[in-house]
Amino acid sequence: RRGEMAKATQLINNEVFRAFATYAAIVLLKMMLMSLITAYFRLTRKAFVNPEDTASFGKGESAKKYLRTDPDVERARRGHLNDLENIVPFVGIGLLYALSGPELSSALLHFRIFTGARIFHTFAYLIPLPQPGRGLSWAVGYAVTFSMAYNVLKAAWLL
Amino acid sequence: RRGEMAKATQLINNEVFRAFATYAAIVLLKMMLMSLITAYFRLTRKAFVNPEDTASFGKGESAKKYLRTDPDVERARRGHLNDLENIVPFVGIGLLYALSGPELSSALLHFRIFTGARIFHTFAYLIPLPQPGRGLSWAVGYAVTFSMAYNVLKAAWLL
Amino acid sequence: RRGEMAKATQLINNEVFRAFATYAAIVLLKMMLMSLITAYFRLTRKAFVNPEDTASFGKGESAKKYLRTDPDVERARRGHLNDLENIVPFVGIGLLYALSGPELSSALLHFRIFTGARIFHTFAYLIPLPQPGRGLSWAVGYAVTFSMAYNVLKAAWLL
Numbered sequence: 224r225r226g227e228m229a230k231a232t233q234l235i236n237n238e239v240f241r242a243f244a245t246y247a248a249i250v251l252l253k254m255m256l257m258s259l260i261t262a263y264f265r266l267t268r269k270a271f272v273n274p275e276d277t278a279s280f281g282k283g284e285s286a287k288k289y290l291r292t293d294p295d296v297e298r299a300r301r302g303h304l305n306d307l308e309n310i311v312p313f314v315g316i317g318l319l320y321a322l323s324g325p326e327l328s329s330a331l332l333h334f335r336i337f338t339g340a341r342i343f344h345t346f347a348y349l350i351p352l353p354q355p356g357r358g359l360s361w362a363v364g365y366a367v368t369f370s371m372a373y374n375v376l377k378a379a380w381l382l
Numbered sequence: 383r384r385g386e387m388a389k390a391t392q393l394i395n396n397e398v399f400r401a402f403a404t405y406a407a408i409v410l411l412k413m414m415l416m417s418l419i420t421a422y423f424r425l426t427r428k429a430f431v432n433p434e435d436t437a438s439f440g441k442g443e444s445a446k447k448y449l450r451t452d453p454d455v456e457r458a459r460r461g462h463l464n465d466l467e468n469i470v471p472f473v474g475i476g477l478l479y480a481l482s483g484p485e486l487s488s489a490l491l492h493f494r495i496f497t498g499a500r501i502f503h504t505f506a507y508l509i510p511l512p513q514p515g516r517g518l519s520w521a522v523g524y525a526v527t528f529s530m531a532y533n534v535l536k537a538a539w540l541l
Numbered sequence: 542r543r544g545e546m547a548k549a550t551q552l553i554n555n556e557v558f559r560a561f562a563t564y565a566a567i568v569l570l571k572m573m574l575m576s577l578i579t580a581y582f583r584l585t586r587k588a589f590v591n592p593e594d595t596a597s598f599g600k601g602e603s604a605k606k607y608l609r610t611d612p613d614v615e616r617a618r619r620g621h622l623n624d625l626e627n628i629v630p631f632v633g634i635g636l637l638y639a640l641s642g643p644e645l646s647s648a649l650l651h652f653r654i655f656t657g658a659r660i661f662h663t664f665a666y667l668i669p670l671p672q673p674g675r676g677l678s679w680a681v682g683y684a685v686t687f688s689m690a691y692n693v694l695k696a697a698w699l700l
Contacts, residue, residue, distance in 0.1 A: 234481050235537055244478045244538035248531045251471045255524065258467060272460065275510050301590065307466060307625060308576060312569045314474045315632045319562040322552050351593050365573065372566045378553055379562035393640050394696060403637045403697035407690045410630045414683065417626060431619065434669050466625060473633045 239330045243321035246334035247314050250341055254310050257303035260349070261296060268293040302348040306341070309361070313337055313368050320371040323378035333367050340364040398489045402480035405493035406473050409500055413469050416462035419508070420455060427452040461507040465500070468520070472496055472527050479530040482537035492526050499523040557648045561639035564652035565632050568659055572628050575621035578667070579614060586611040620666040624659070627679070631655055631686050638689040641696035651685050658682040 234240045264270070270293035271277050277286040317337075321330060340363040347357035393399045423429070429452035430436050436445040476496075480489060499522040506516035552558045582588070588611030589595050595604040635655075639648060658681040665675035 235483060238540060240481075241538040241540040244482070244534055245540050247478060248475055248534045248538075251474050252528070252531055255467075255471050255527065258524070273457075273510065275513055275516075278512060298591075303467065307470065308573075308621065311470060311625065311629060312573050315569050316566055318477075318636075319566060322558075323562070324553060351591065353596060354593050357593075365576070368573065369570070372570055375562050375566045379559040379566075381556060381559040381563050394642060397699060399640075400697040400699040403641070403693055404699050407634055407637060407693045407697075410633050411687070411690055414626075414630050414686065417683070432616075432669065432675075434672055434675075437671060462626065466629065470629060477636075 238327050239321050239325060242327065242331055242334055243317055246338050247317060250310050250313065250338055253342060253345065254303070254306040257299060257306055257345075261299040261303060264293065264295040264299050268295055270296050298348065298351070302345060305344070305348070305361070309364055309368070310341065313341075313364070313371075316368055316372045316375060319375045319379070323375055325374060333371055337364050337367040340367070397486050398480050398484060401486065401490055401493055402476055405497050406476060409469050409472065409497055412501060412504065413462070413465040416458060416465055416504075420458040420462060423452065423455040423458050427454055429455050457507065457510070461504055464503070464507070464520070468523055468527070469500065472500075472523070472530075475527055475531045475534060478534045478538070482534050484533060492530055496523050496526040499526070556645050557639050557643060560645065560649055560652055561635055564656050565635060568628050568631065568656055571660060571663065572621070572624040575617060575624055575663075579617040579621060582611065582613040582617050586613055588614050616666065616669070620663055623662070623666070623679070627682055627686070628659065631659075631682070631689075634686055634690045634693060637693045637697070641693055643692060651689055655682050655685040658685070 235244070265276075269280070269289045270291050271289050272292075274286075274290060277289045280286045280289055317334070320333070340360045344357060344360040344364065346352070347360055351357065394403070424435075428439070428448045429450050430448050431451075433445075433449060436448045439445045439448055476493070479492070484492075499519045503516060503519040503523065505511070506519055510516065553562070583594075587598070587607045588609050589607050590610075592604075592608060595607040598604045598607055635652070638651070658678045662675060662678040662682065664670070665678055669675065
């Protein structure tokens with residue numbers, strides 16, 4: 224039983240795939256962390272969007288005043304959306320890239336630079352750091368994903 | 383020809399992978415359903431965001447009044463965005479988890495709880511149910527994805 | 542070393558998988574392009590959302606006036622979100638579909654129609670074209686993804 228599974232799941236024995244799995248899990252967990260940061264700001268700044276979320280603060284007008292936007296909540300939400308726009312293509316294209324047979328050293332270089340750039344991007348967005356800190360970290364992640372897409376298309380091209 | 387394909391696509395013969403494919407397709411279809419719900423509310427509440435979408439209601443001021451936000455439309459859109467923020471990590475991490483060789487029973491437990499939690503979350507958001515119904519179903523799905531990520535990192539860790 | 546990799550990455554030798562990798566990379570790059578279009582409109586329309594992004598325009602009130610929304614920026618952002626809502630399910634379900642052993646001709650038909658529909662959708666959104674141009678191209682992409690999901694569930698169903 225176990226041997227049969229190992230055969231079907233041999234991908235996990237491939238070093239490039241293991242590296243991809245590691246970094247993809249890390250950046251997806253980082254993206255999920257944005258939900259907790261948004262929730263933290265919503266609770267501490269008392270800024271909600273759904274009426275049912277403010278019911279514990281009392282009824283009527285006393286609760287209604289917490290249905291508002293807050294700059295810190297909106298900033299965390301923008302960081303989360305930026306993650307979706309950039310980490311999703313990384314995971315999709317990165318998987319195809321990992322399966323296209325790159326050298327382990329090239330693959331690790333792509334995965335490490337992207338992961339570092341996105342972690343820096345989150346700090347740059349939340350602190351916030353002066354520009355062009357956030358812009359550059361965004362561009363680095365973007366360029367890495369573009370480079371992987373180029374390698375995928377070179378290896379797989381079948382239109 | 384067919385045999386050659388079967389070889390290359392042997393993943394589909396792996397039970398854990400088949401289970402993942404089933405639940406991933408279900409939650410992605412559920413996420414896609416949010417588009418139809420948003421469209422339904424836009425049409426019945428006559429609340430649009432693009433001027434060209436209101437052209438059939440007449441010209442000028444008579445159509446302009448339909449360029450507005452509506453609470454039901456915004457609620458469906460928030461549910462859709464929450465799906466993107468949570469179902470995308472499930473699909474990405476879940477695929478890596480399915481390829482990391484888990485027991486079928488553990489994998490089914492993860493996939494079933496997540497799928498149930500997200501379907502409940504949609505009802506809790508749209509009805510809406512009083513809190514903490516929506517919050518708890520969100521947390522259950524989050525915890526399942528986190529557990530799968532832990533298993534992926536344990537099996538694949540190559541930094 | 543190379544032979545070992547080729548074995549582990551044999552998926553890339555499968556024609557359906559190569560076709561999927563090609564079209565998935567194309568639509569993900571198309572989605573990433575929306576970031577550049579949004580950035581272009583933000584810079585040319587001088588419409589920003591983060592105070593630190595307007596620092597180069599001067600201090601205080603002179604920079605504050607650029608913290609505003611602009612119709613072209615918002616339109617590009619809506620197109621980007623619509624891509625996330627539709628291209629993400631295509632990539633997730635499409636991968637499972639490619640691994641479920643479809644005929645190459647059927648797979649190519651699905652991938653080509655989806656990719657064409659989404660490229661048309663972007664033009665329809667940005668120009669903008671009169672409805673139902675955008676609506677129909679959205680529906681075509683949606684139907685293709687739905688058809689692939691049906692094939693995945695037929696091949697993999699394990700609940």
